[in-house]
Amino acid sequence: MTQELHIFVTGTSRGIGESILAAFDGHRAIGHSTVGGGGRIAADLAEAGVAQGLWDEALERLDGRIDVLVNNAGVFEAAPIDSADWTAQWERTLRINLIAAAELSRLAVLHFRARDGGGRIVNVASRAAWRGDSPDHWHYAASKAGMVAMTKTIARAYAGEGIYAFTVCPGFTVTGMVEDYLDSRGGVAALGELPIGRPATTAEIAETVRWLAIDAPASATGCAIDVNGASFVR
DSSP states (O other), X not given: OOOOOEEEESOOSSHHHHHHHHHTTTSEEEEEESSOBTTBEEOOTTSTTOXXXXXHHHHHHTTTOOSEXXXXXXXXXXXXXXXXXXXXXXXXXXXXXXXXXXXXHHHHHHHHHHHTSOEEEEEEXXXXXXXXXXXXXXXXXXXXXXXXXXXXXXHHHHGGGTEEEEEEEEOSBSSHHHHHHHHXXXXXXXXXOOTTSSOBOHHHHHHHHHIIIIISOGGGTTOEEEESTTSSOO
């Protein structure tokens, strides 16, 4: 019987995050979203300085102990190269997708070290970290590549203290965010080659996150697992 873990997941209002939260049945897991509701902690990660308050509230709700942090919150917003607010879009995407995840990861490492019990961080990145993305999404690809590099650095730095870090890199997944993207580009045909014949499901991504958070061996720390139906292999 696996010990009950205390788990905090960001970005759980829908899609992958909602499925991740559900995958931790049998453990104490709480989620976050921009507006809160449904027991989720409300925080807008686009605002500088919110990570500390978000972490503190999660810690309080979980009785002062967090064993696993899952950074799933993210945005996928276009920044056309000729856009007047191109730099502002970069700053917003990096703030939400990477800097907030870094701030929460730092707080998690400090917490894990202080209680001398180790812990795990699972970061949800994207296949865009490896292959890039569309001409309108330089910033998105850069944020996810940064997340992969950050996770590997955490894994190398703190494995000796029982602190392990992992990355999941989804490809196209059936979520509202992806459906909006496909609709803007002509539907499913925009997916290109998908050897398994379909996008991933949110349940498939969630199961990968759950395994890394709970069951993966310590020796897997630092790994980045692709869940993209072989649409991009490396």
